Amino acid sequence: MENILKVYENYKGKIPNQVIPFAIDPSGNLICFDYKNHEENPIVIYGEHEGAWEEKVLIEGEGITTEEAEKVSEGFLFYGFNL
Known part of the structure; x- marks a missing residue:
């Protein structure tokens, strides 16, 4: 099991x-706390790394900036879970 600080870095x-x-699950996907809109009570989200290629496709195929692509793809596809 990896150290949480190492995973974050x-x-x-x-x-x-x-x-x-x-x-990190056995497939390399992330399990995370999401504090973006839940500062007091974060939700748990699952980050699927296989969607990370979307950012590159958006930049090259759609001609948008890196910042715009990051807003759309965020590097991982995240799925939220309310506990």
């Missing part, structure tokens, strides 16, 4: 701000 530039990874 490895992914912090690839995931949205206020999303904190705390685990």
Whole structure:
């Protein structure tokens, strides 16, 4: 099992701000706390890394900026779970 700080350092530039990874599943997908709209009570989200290619496709295929692509793809496809 990886150290939570190491996981965060490895992914912090690839995931949205206020999303904190705390685990990685056997397929390399992230399990994270999402504080973006839930500062007091974060939700748990699942980040599927296989959707990360979308950012590159958006930049090259649609001619949009990196910043615009990040807003759309966020590097991972995230699925939220309210607990």
